[in-house]
Amino acid sequence: MPQSAKTEPAATAGGRRAAAQRHRVRQDLAAAAMRLFSSQGYEATTVDEIAAAAGVARRTFFRHFRSKEEAIFPDHDDTLVRVQAVLDSADPREHPLDTVCRGITEVLRMYAYVPEISVERYRLIREVPTLREREIASVSRYERLFTRYLLGHFDEDAHRDGDDDPLLAEVAASAVVAAHNHVLRRWLRAGGKGDVEAQLDHAFDVIKATFGTGIGSGRIPSKAASESGSASASRQGEVVVAVARTDASPAQILRSIEEALRRA
Template sequence: MSQPVKSARTLAAASDAHDTPGSRRAAAQRLKMRRELAAAAMELFATKGYEATTVDEIAAAAGVARRTFFRHFRSKEEAIFPDHDDTLVRAQAVLDAAPAHEHPLDTVCRGIKEVMRMYAAAPSVSVERYRLTREVPALREREIASVARYERLFTRYLLGHFDERAHRDGDDDPLLAEVAASAVVTAHNHVLRRWLRGGGQGDVEAQLDRAFAIVRETFGTGIGAGRARSEEAPEPDRAAGGKAPAAAATAEGEVLVTVARTDAPLDEIMRTIESALGRRAG
């Protein structure tokens, strides 16, 4: 029976607990061996085919014994993804070290960049691995499982900024957290696939930044809004019979700030904005 995959936090804690020069050398040697086994596996998969390649052949090609292979990987399909555990630890470290003032969605975007950098560090290897995963269902399933680990990590982080026990009607933070985490991963994967299909050419981080800008624009202002409405509830508009106005707009210097209830009709919001702009023009 295969052993359960350790969580990123568990792996990070273990790394911190043994962060000595000796342990760092051992970790570097471990990663080097994993990469050598992965390179051997990919070459054999490409020449012999995935189904025809055995673990014994992979081990022999890497110049190690079969038992050494199984100290590093549980199966041959796992062998072509040697860096995911270490990358998950680095992504977790980004989340753990996030400054208090940073928007959690920005933190998650920085965290998943560690994944992109893993692929970008060896473009030719990444392109070949992408080709193999398209051809071999077992490898594709392994890749999907790896992506799911990142998505769980980022969802937990975003949800950690909201108290689900305090969920209220009209407060969609938990839903937004899950959808936003999925959107970040989807944006990353979209850019990664496009880059791989193009042969690993171009500035993939710049492409990723453009994709993240779309995610932030779509979800960034929504996360935390429900909590803010509760903590900073506006005074009721007495002229409206004790009910807060559907929309209000104020001008601050060159900036027009508009606040609207989630159930406010769009035409009413637009009339409020137009009225405020008209007052400034006058």
């Protein structure tokens, strides 16, 4: 067996161990920061105290975080990578809004993974303006990512008069993030109790009903989409026939009928 074949699994395993160790240290630092912020206040807590409470040196803290406020959000960078992976691996037949909704669900799961920490973090963020600003900056990265994605996935045949592609993409992306934030805050105010993913799914239904017709599966050419069963209509005598995809929402079907009537 070639030497490279023997060493590759060991190198891969070593990389996984290093990543796991890095994750543990980040989590330990974040937990220590949370405890100290809660017990003695954010302003009174120093980086040296956080590092000491986590059992690491000051320089180790700065290998993982640039500042003490960043330590309270240890998972956003990794979650952004997971969200990007959801977008990159999406089935070309999936509605792009469905893809974006699956992406933001990864963010929700980050908060829901350890509810008690997320609830305490929410309390601190409400009290400390610096932390609120940090969270807003973190959330804006997801919104920019979703806007770029939706800009590339418009179905021209599904647009209504007056639609503006960049505006629609940005507003839809903002709506997805706003829905996530609304559901998340409500769940956190309730102490992290209840099925938060089910609540988010309900919010997604509202968004898809509102924006679903203007944004289509842009990776599939319009002609192919039409042949595969996207919304269309024809008039036969006094009868107007409207055809919609089987996965269309009631609001999308209704709009297809309205458009068919206007064209008739």
